[in-house]
Amino acid sequence: SYGPELPVTSPLALGPVVSPPHTVEGFVKEFLHELNYGQGVALSRSSVNDQYLASARAVRSYLMAQWLETQRRQRETQAKSVAYLSAEYLLGRQFDNALLATGLTDTVEKGLAACGIDIDVVRAQEIEPGLGNGGLGRLAACFVDSLASMNVSAIGYGIRYEFGIFRQTFVDGRQVEQPDTWLDLGSPWEVAHPENSVQVGFGGRTETYTDDDGVERTRWIPDSNVKGIPHNYLVPGYQNGRVNTLRLWSAVATQSFDLAIFNSGDYTAAVRAQTFAENISKVLYPEDSTPQGRELRLQQQYFFVACSISDFLNYVLPADFDITKLPERIIFQLNDTHPVIAIPELMRVLVDDRGMAWDEAWAITQQCFAYTCHTLLPEALEVWPTELLGKLLPRHLEIIYRINDEFLAEVRKTFPGDELKARNMSIIAEYPERSVRMAYLATVAGAKVNGVAELHSQLLRDKVLPDFSAMWPEKFTNVTNGVTPRRFIKLANPLLSTLITDTIGVGWLNDLERLRELEPYAEDPEFRASFREVKAANKVRLRALLEQRDGLVLPEDAMLDVMVKRLHEYKRQLLKVLHIVALYDLVVSGQAKIEDITPRTFVFGAKAAPGYRMAKEIIHLINRVAETVNNDPRVDGRLAVAFPPNYNVTLAETLIPAADLSEQISLAGKEASGTGNMKFALNGALTIGTDDGANVEIRQLVGDDNFFLFGLSEPQVEELQAKGYRPSAFYESNESLRRAIDLIASGAFTGGDREAVGPIVGDLLYNDRFMVLADYQSYIEAQERVDERYADPDAWSRSAILNVARSGFFSSDRAMTDYMDRIWHVSPRR
Numbered sequence: 001s002y003g004p005e006l007p008v009t010s011p012l013a014l015g016p017v018v019s020p021p022h023t024v025e026g027f028v029k030e031f032l033h034e035l036n037y038g039q040g041v042a043l044s045r046s047s048v049n050d051q052y053l054a055s056a057r058a059v060r061s062y063l064m065a066q067w068l069e070t071q072r073r074q075r076e077t078q079a080k081s082v083a084y085l086s087a088e089y090l091l092g093r094q095f096d097n098a099l100l101a102t103g104l105t106d107t108v109e110k111g112l113a114a115c116g117i118d119i120d121v122v123r124a125q126e127i128e129p130g131l132g133n134g135g136l137g138r139l140a141a142c143f144v145d146s147l148a149s150m151n152v153s154a155i156g157y158g159i160r161y162e163f164g165i166f167r168q169t170f171v172d173g174r175q176v177e178q179p180d181t182w183l184d185l186g187s188p189w190e191v192a193h194p195e196n197s198v199q200v201g202f203g204g205r206t207e208t209y210t211d212d213d214g215v216e217r218t219r220w221i222p223d224s225n226v227k228g229i230p231h232n233y234l235v236p237g238y239q240n241g242r243v244n245t246l247r248l249w250s251a252v253a254t255q256s257f258d259l260a261i262f263n264s265g266d267y268t269a270a271v272r273a274q275t276f277a278e279n280i281s282k283v284l285y286p287e288d289s290t291p292q293g294r295e296l297r298l299q300q301q302y303f304f305v306a307c308s309i310s311d312f313l314n315y316v317l318p319a320d321f322d323i324t325k326l327p328e329r330i331i332f333q334l335n336d337t338h339p340v341i342a343i344p345e346l347m348r349v350l351v352d353d354r355g356m357a358w359d360e361a362w363a364i365t366q367q368c369f370a371y372t373c374h375t376l377l378p379e380a381l382e383v384w385p386t387e388l389l390g391k392l393l394p395r396h397l398e399i400i401y402r403i404n405d406e407f408l409a410e411v412r413k414t415f416p417g418d419e420l421k422a423r424n425m426s427i428i429a430e431y432p433e434r435s436v437r438m439a440y441l442a443t444v445a446g447a448k449v450n451g452v453a454e455l456h457s458q459l460l461r462d463k464v465l466p467d468f469s470a471m472w473p474e475k476f477t478n479v480t481n482g483v484t485p486r487r488f489i490k491l492a493n494p495l496l497s498t499l500i501t502d503t504i505g506v507g508w509l510n511d512l513e514r515l516r517e518l519e520p521y522a523e524d525p526e527f528r529a530s531f532r533e534v535k536a537a538n539k540v541r542l543r544a545l546l547e548q549r550d551g552l553v554l555p556e557d558a559m560l561d562v563m564v565k566r567l568h569e570y571k572r573q574l575l576k577v578l579h580i581v582a583l584y585d586l587v588v589s590g591q592a593k594i595e596d597i598t599p600r601t602f603v604f605g606a607k608a609a610p611g612y613r614m615a616k617e618i619i620h621l622i623n624r625v626a627e628t629v630n631n632d633p634r635v636d637g638r639l640a641v642a643f644p645p646n647y648n649v650t651l652a653e654t655l656i657p658a659a660d661l662s663e664q665i666s667l668a669g670k671e672a673s674g675t676g677n678m679k680f681a682l683n684g685a686l687t688i689g690t691d692d693g694a695n696v697e698i699r700q701l702v703g704d705d706n707f708f709l710f711g712l713s714e715p716q717v718e719e720l721q722a723k724g725y726r727p728s729a730f731y732e733s734n735e736s737l738r739r740a741i742d743l744i745a746s747g748a749f750t751g752g753d754r755e756a757v758g759p760i761v762g763d764l765l766y767n768d769r770f771m772v773l774a775d776y777q778s779y780i781e782a783q784e785r786v787d788e789r790y791a792d793p794d795a796w797s798r799s800a801i802l803n804v805a806r807s808g809f810f811s812s813d814r815a816m817t818d819y820m821d822r823i824w825h826v827s828p829r830r
């Protein structure tokens, strides 16, 4: 009962808030109520969107009842919670996930059918909230799913961007971005709470004063402020009754956004300034791993962490909470450096607002944060010029300086006489301009620092933060990423899920290591046949989707060779292109008979950051190669290339279960982890990949025989780099490579236009930072091994089944367990 929570005078206190009955009639009643009184439309006159919104809200009511109960219990127990701070959550569609979590799928399907509505039509109406760029944002979404499913008290904090990741279209093969207007038709999954808004300051100055006890203190006097409005998203656990909160902030102007303008009485200027405030949560920056140091981005970062800390301290914690006990009640996990400004913010709140002594506040702060690094690329490590930071957040800069001073004193004690060490480790960099190294700040303040795969964590210690790991070896740890099996197996691959349950029984979806029980069935011809039927059916489903979505017609009965991920040079989509071009060349030059080529359909999905020139050139090249290959009668449809635009979570859910081959071909030492690689393995695709990121662990688990390894290892990359890498040497000495590059350079794919491919060819031959040419031969040989295995359907299915059976480790539930044990020291509720 929720009655006792309300004042006794409230009429609602008389009866409990109850979930609508979990029956077809119960749902229909709720649905029609939402349709009639929420949407204000009769069933007979309702649009698909009305029906979608009403059914989503009806389903939400079921979740809401559980959410209220989860909240009540948390208030009662005051259990230690995890606050996940992330600038991105790439949630994907919510409807099916909510149905799965509540166990309402059949009920709702029947209820809608009773109203003459096809649930698939309703499903298709949902626009996914694309509030993230790629892996990092999707990881955050998997983590909140797992926390709820494992019954952990947790809250996710982030930004409710009005425009999420752009919608990608192709015009003449080139990427053109459209705004992602995901909120246009209404967003049924969120509940706004303007009454719990938080005010956040910007700019201005600091001053010192003496308080009533005669203590010298500092206060920040901002010159503008913004209001953050929380929007709650419900994060249901998988059929366990828990519903956690994801709280996303949107920015609106306060009545007096710019205090100076407002006070000067310039009304129109003040109103104009409002737009400025509202810009803060307007748009997600579309850079994946290569952030641009823009002022608005720093405003976004500070905005959401300041709102979140205030929310936690003032609304989530009870009013009489003893703030010195904060570490017993919360751990803030920093998802990359984007939320790291939360560290000086908590210090400011404790010291300036709550009057705590610096040392005590610092001791608390150090226990309340932990930092996850998600990259190895130096250009991805965020730094903020002190000039910009000091202008926007003057008090925070002072706090950072003091943290740094005390830290450097400790460095000098640890490494006496080593001034170079102090300079290298300083949170403040002096060159090329004075700036704050956010990863260093996070490492100094955080209780723990983790990488996202074994290899990545090792390189983080050895290459990115070596001095820090020498100083504090115990601070560093690894948690290999994971993905949620609810979305990426059960929802995405219902046929495989049924086959698994029919074979090993229920219970594996929240105990994914149980997939091991499938191992013996790899030897069972009947099981292999069923497994192949599932794959074949998933390909049929994909073909239908791509035809309807993009007008793409895929050949039947070909190996489906898939590379989907953000477009980045280090991920080496170009290596894949060279492979395709080399095969094409074999056929058109008559070196191979088309019948001797394994029929393959290559599928790409990739968005490029809008300002990333080379990435956009590569997209153009892929589209041109696709056009040429697909229309050349000589290849007879045996080779085909498909590049559906706007790859997103929704498309991934159909694409991944259909794939035979998963392309994970980054240069060793560059991909921190990868998470797509895990989703493919769990859905029975074999990986062709380098020894990079989580590929290393996938290969160790599934076995060398069931993974196609190629390419330089990370130490070999270093070695080649050190002795001087000359890509043209590889070009000159490898005929197949030379022919492929020459074919591209000749304009064969660009209607004779050589200039269109000039930048790519030039870069490959004379720069090739990511050693595409060095790994070419090894890649081609690995692809030949792929063909050989594929020619033997039983051998292939055996390997594919073993991939599924041995990938249970990559559940995000396991990742959460590792975070709980190694970093958070919290445990699931019983």
Ligand code: CR6
Pocket: 134, 135, 136, 137, 139, 288, 289, 336, 374, 375, 380, 452, 481, 671, 672, 673, 674, 675, 693
């Ligand atoms: N781009 C890594 O590059 C990793 C995810 C999640 C990335 C990728 O290898 O799997 O994070 N890094 O840990 C960043 O976003 C900085 C990514 O998604």
